[in-house]
Amino acid sequence: xxxAGLYAFGATALAFTVPTLDRRLALSTAKHRSLAGxxxxxxxxxxxxxxxxxxxxxxxxxxxxPADVAAQRRAAMERLTQLYAQRxxxxxxxxxxxxxxxxxxxxxxxxxxxxQYSAFVRSRLPFGAxxxxxxxxxxxxxxxxxxxxxxxxxxxNVFGYDFYKACIAxxxxxxxxxxxxxxxxxxxxxxxxxRLCAISGLDAVSFHMSGTEAVMQAVRLARYHTxxxxxxxxxxxxxxxxxxxxxxxxxxxQPKETxxxxxxxxxTLRVLARRRDIACVLVNxxxxxxxxxxxxxxxxxxxxxxxxxFDRNAYRQWLERLRxxxxxxxxxxxxxEVFVGFRLAPGGAQEYFGVRADLVTYGxxxxxxxxIGVVCGRKALMQRFREExxxxxxxxxxxxxxxxxxxxxxxxxxxxxxxxxVRALYEGLDATWDGRAAALNARLEGAGxxxxxxxxxxxxxxxxxxxxxxxxxxxxxxxxxxxxxxWVGTGRLIFSLNYTAADFADVADRFVAAARAMAADGWWxxxxxxxxxxxxxxxxxxxxxxxxxxxxxxxxxxxx
Ligand SMILES: Cc1ncc(COP(=O)(O)O)c(C=O)c1O
Numbered sequence: 001x002x003x004a005g006l007y008a009f010g011a012t013a014l015a016f017t018v019p020t021l022d023r024r025l026a027l028s029t030a031k032h033r034s035l036a037g038x039x040x041x042x043x044x045x046x047x048x049x050x051x052x053x054x055x056x057x058x059x060x061x062x063x064x065x066p067a068d069v070a071a072q073r074r075a076a077m078e079r080l081t082q083l084y085a086q087r088x089x090x091x092x093x094x095x096x097x098x099x100x101x102x103x104x105x106x107x108x109x110x111x112x113x114x115x116q117y118s119a120f121v122r123s124r125l126p127f128g129a130x131x132x133x134x135x136x137x138x139x140x141x142x143x144x145x146x147x148x149x150x151x152x153x154x155x156x157n158v159f160g161y162d163f164y165k166a167c168i169a170x171x172x173x174x175x176x177x178x179x180x181x182x183x184x185x186x187x188x189x190x191x192x193x194x195r196l197c198a199i200s201g202l203d204a205v206s207f208h209m210s211g212t213e214a215v216m217q218a219v220r221l222a223r224y225h226t227x228x229x230x231x232x233x234x235x236x237x238x239x240x241x242x243x244x245x246x247x248x249x250x251x252x253x254q255p256k257e258t259x260x261x262x263x264x265x266x267x268t269l270r271v272l273a274r275r276r277d278i279a280c281v282l283v284n285x286x287x288x289x290x291x292x293x294x295x296x297x298x299x300x301x302x303x304x305x306x307x308x309x310f311d312r313n314a315y316r317q318w319l320e321r322l323r324x325x326x327x328x329x330x331x332x333x334x335x336x337e338v339f340v341g342f343r344l345a346p347g348g349a350q351e352y353f354g355v356r357a358d359l360v361t362y363g364x365x366x367x368x369x370x371x372i373g374v375v376c377g378r379k380a381l382m383q384r385f386r387e388e389x390x391x392x393x394x395x396x397x398x399x400x401x402x403x404x405x406x407x408x409x410x411x412x413x414x415x416x417x418x419x420x421x422v423r424a425l426y427e428g429l430d431a432t433w434d435g436r437a438a439a440l441n442a443r444l445e446g447a448g449x450x451x452x453x454x455x456x457x458x459x460x461x462x463x464x465x466x467x468x469x470x471x472x473x474x475x476x477x478x479x480x481x482x483x484x485x486x487w488v489g490t491g492r493l494i495f496s497l498n499y500t501a502a503d504f505a506d507v508a509d510r511f512v513a514a515a516r517a518m519a520a521d522g523w524w525x526x527x528x529x530x531x532x533x534x535x536x537x538x539x540x541x542x543x544x545x546x547x548x549x550x551x552x553x554x555x556x557x558x559x560x
Contacts, residue, residue: 152494167368
């Protein structure tokens, strides 16, 4: 009898634990196998990596290059150092004077290239952070140098800077009579709401100050209305710097209610179909260019394994399947279009991929060049209170939300979006940019250069076809040829839609010239034994040495 009781207890316990274990297992198998898919582990590893750097003697042969190649690289560095010192003197001097007091600047200048090389590169090729003006697709620095803009201002610049100057000027004129009155709305708000509803195909809109805030609010609404706790984000996807959407490296705490799952993966769909704690799925359609990989910055370019390839059909099908499972499970599907909105199509990623979301976030470009975050959604999902439970609200207010100058600049932007000349920019957009990427790749291949570009329309990534530790040097050669990149270097080039064929041809000439010069200077010396795996092993070995050295030093100090 006692045994029977024990069995019954065991069976009941099993009945409860097996599904739980099964769900846990399903969750871990739906993680992407890279470090981007294992946020906690990535953070722990990052905390263990020691600092080390290559001395000037070792800087040029860290890949095992022979002495003559190292000498060639050294001479090239001397030449570039002189060129930078002459050409960017004023811009660099002002940057140096504020760097120490500007942590943002200190951070970006330090993380342009892998940290082992950073100190030496900073001492030789300092980057100027200041600009004086923009002119069409060009930027002019304090020394009067003209550079083609491939930064895209983090994606804000879709239509060209003159377009935004006009939006802001127009907006300022419209807002002047009211001034910076907050709380009450400028009439432009009504127009913006109507236009954004039409663009998103959704029926309610809220305004915030940044893309990060818009994402925070979208997730908060999803949690409020579903009564569930967890958000799903995909490996590598950026959604701003708010805690819950940025688990792992970069965030001092580990969010507890975030699942990071593999994108474009069957097992992820299985998790969504079975778990009951998922409030929402966040999609950043920019990831279509490199699913499950983090934003491709040059500071992580330790070898040549960076890959990117955009398959519109495959990504559309993935979004359709996500839509289906979210519908079936009452999960809120959020498209975070802060980056890609208005860049791929006037109706954003929803239009481009032909899939509708429950909530859509916009930002960057949509206020005509002023700071902004927008959430569009179905009215029921956007409501911040419950009729039947008046005290149970979902709070979201911000002092500067719906700022008159931002709203009028947005109105100017949205009006212009309907202008025939702006609509014309979208015609054949992908064909144009795919053609430009293909033509540049053909030239690079023809010249025997180990560089290729991959693109999602006007968003480009540079990839490298042969193992090398010095690919990040390309950003310095590109600057010397008059091409301005953002601090992430060759990982992300962003073109505005107003690049003409002639502008692009000039950029392509300069790009090829930069790569040629870099090849001629020996940076892409290679050896059959130097594979990406060998490079990574070497870096790992150096890291372990560094760690060991730290441990020994600590031990010696403790026993002194
Ligand atoms: C997809 C996406 N979401 C959110 C953000 C955050 O926007 P913001 O920098 O305006 O806070 C970004 C910024 O790059 C983004 O690309």
